[in-house]
Amino acid sequence: MSEVPPMTGDDTPTEAVPLEPVTPAPTPTEAAGPQMSIDVVSIFPEYLAGLQLSLIGKAVERGQLSLGVHDLRDFTFDRHNTVDDSPYGGGAGMVMKAEPWALALEHILGELGSTIEGESPNGVRTDDAVVGSKPTLIVPSPAGKVFDQRIAEDLADRDHLVFACGRYEGIDQRVIDWAAEHFELLPMSIGDYVLNGGEVASMVMIEAISRLIPGVIGNPESLAEESHEDGLLEYPIYTKPANWRGREVPEILLSGNHAAIARWRRDRRLERTAEVRPDLLERLDDLNKDDLVALERFESERSTVTE
Numbered sequence: 001m002s003e004v005p006p007m008t009g010d011d012t013p014t015e016a017v018p019l020e021p022v023t024p025a026p027t028p029t030e031a032a033g034p035q036m037s038i039d040v041v042s043i044f045p046e047y048l049a050g051l052q053l054s055l056i057g058k059a060v061e062r063g064q065l066s067l068g069v070h071d072l073r074d075f076t077f078d079r080h081n082t083v084d085d086s087p088y089g090g091g092a093g094m095v096m097k098a099e100p101w102a103l104a105l106e107h108i109l110g111e112l113g114s115t116i117e118g119e120s121p122n123g124v125r126t127d128d129a130v131v132g133s134k135p136t137l138i139v140p141s142p143a144g145k146v147f148d149q150r151i152a153e154d155l156a157d158r159d160h161l162v163f164a165c166g167r168y169e170g171i172d173q174r175v176i177d178w179a180a181e182h183f184e185l186l187p188m189s190i191g192d193y194v195l196n197g198g199e200v201a202s203m204v205m206i207e208a209i210s211r212l213i214p215g216v217i218g219n220p221e222s223l224a225e226e227s228h229e230d231g232l233l234e235y236p237i238y239t240k241p242a243n244w245r246g247r248e249v250p251e252i253l254l255s256g257n258h259a260a261i262a263r264w265r266r267d268r269r270l271e272r273t274a275e276v277r278p279d280l281l282e283r284l285d286d287l288n289k290d291d292l293v294a295l296e297r298f299e300s301e302r303s304t305v306t307e
């Protein structure tokens with residue numbers, strides 16, 4: 001547990017490391033403030049550096065998105081910056097201690113600008129105005145609800161998301177229960193497998209959510225027919241040359257017949273979804289007559305092939 005830089009000797013938690021290496025000239029967006037603030041707490045803040053790249057990094061540069069990464073060890077006060085201990089009741093592995101998490105989360109709440117009495121030195125807001133707009137605390141965990149595009153869309157409307165990246169066997173349940181009083185608490189899994197910690201899962205969710213914030217992606221039309229946008233997988237795509245190593249682009253795409261191309265693409269989406277993710281099709285209730293005819297055709301073609 002020595003991967004992070006040692007404490008400076010100053011007991012005051014350091015400011016979040018802003019992932020914003022370049023600050024270009026102020027834009028109207030900047031003047032209006034970020035559309036969303038995201039804070040991430042981790043013992044491996046370096047993991048999150050990838051978020052500086054590409055469209056998310058540009059959104060941070062433009063001031064559309066504010067991204068702060070906090071080192072959990074900055075909220076420990078012992079010589080070894082201890083964040084974990086053995087589990088009560090026995091068992092393998094280590095458990096993340098409650099207090100550093102509480103201090104880190106209180107620090108983030110405190111950065112929002114107000115304190116209350118009787119809670120802690122950093123203070124936690126409980127006034128009505130704030131309760132109505134509690135920040136959302138996402139705790140990545142294989143025991144969470146499975147993250148999907150609907151949840152990404154829902155979270156893209158929030159003002160403030162906080163990601164608590166656990167490691168080891170997880171975080172002491174008491175601080176999770178405490179946090180539920182001050183945040184909208186969302187334990188989230190990114191799939192039915194186990195990662196070593198919440199950092200990669202947080203990056204997955206941050207990317208999926210922040211690309212849906214208006215203006216983050218240059219061409220919003222590119223969001224329209226993506227996989228999962230409307231419950232179907234996306235259609236296959238092609239670019240030049242029209243003949244690549246003897247393989248032709250489907251002729252219809254060269255026809256200029258927009259209606260026929262749209263139908264062909266819709267059919268490919270239905271076909272691909274039926275083949276790869278039939279579970280998604282079962283959830284759809286807005287298939288039209290043409291869709292149902294196409295699905296029946298694929299089904300009978302498939303049963304002919306397998307006979």
Ligand code: ADE
Nearest residue numbers: 140141142189190195201
């Ligand atoms: N941490 C460990 N495994 C995870 C998963 N599948 N999803 C989210 N966080 C995790």
